[in-house]
Amino acid sequence: MSEVLSIISQDNRSAVTHTSVVGTRGEELAAEFIKLAGFRIVMSNFKAPIGRNSRGVAVTGEIDLIALEGDTLCFIEVKTRGSDEFAGPLANVNLRKQRQITRTAHVYKRMFGVPEMPHRFDAISVLMEKGVAPRIELFRSFWNESKFKKRAWQNEAY
Template identity: 55%
Template sequence: MSQEFLSLKTEINIGKIGEEIAYKYLQAKGYRIVCTNFKAPIGRNRRGAEITGEIDIVAYDENTLCFIEVKTRSSDSFASPLSAVDLRKQRQIIRTARVYRRIFYLQNPPFRYDAIGVILQADKPQIKLFKNFFTEEKFKQKRWIFPETYF
């Protein structure tokens, strides 16, 4: 087996372990888990290929519908787990959440976008929940086009 395949397999396992830890953490905090790994088509790229979005955990925190992204790292020496939730990922989560709400006729309930960072350590994993990690309003204010000075 190639080193790249082994590395990818390890990353997938770390991600799944982190999602399981986050799932149990949210249940202990009183969240009602609706589904995990929700996938839906959210559009097409420039070549016409279908783009599929995924939300790691969909849950209710009391009456608020939460779309939760889980990011896991084996250590935080390189970067925080949540540094991977960049603008592109936020856009994908927002589009997938819109599809979810449309499918299940949930246009008006309160909702938010949360993120959980999991750092796997030898003795005990560190878990941090960030409620309202980003919002659609904040997201709309960000610039997606680079200034002309880049070109």
């Protein structure tokens, strides 16, 4: 039994390593892509504490790329896949991920003293299928933060 568990854990480590290598390569390709599109990269892999989850555990947010396009600060999530057979790369940029990036972006703006600077949230899809040149797509304003702002209840009938 321990031999089986050992084999399974070895397989998991190689899968995680492969996934992180693919993800890192995707972020490098995305950075080159946006530079060619006229963006100026400010930072990559920005991490900051953004609060605590419902169990009280500290949560750290991460933003893959932060760049300037003109005067607009762009917070960019990069998703890379080796195939889009089951779902495209952007399928994992769900509401939870968007909320986490939005909170991290606000920490970044406070930390660097640019709270009033215009910003947006972009996503880049990188598809790296074997034997084919990578396909990279930029989605400007992939989401906005309005759905995450706390609102007072309105006097509306539901």
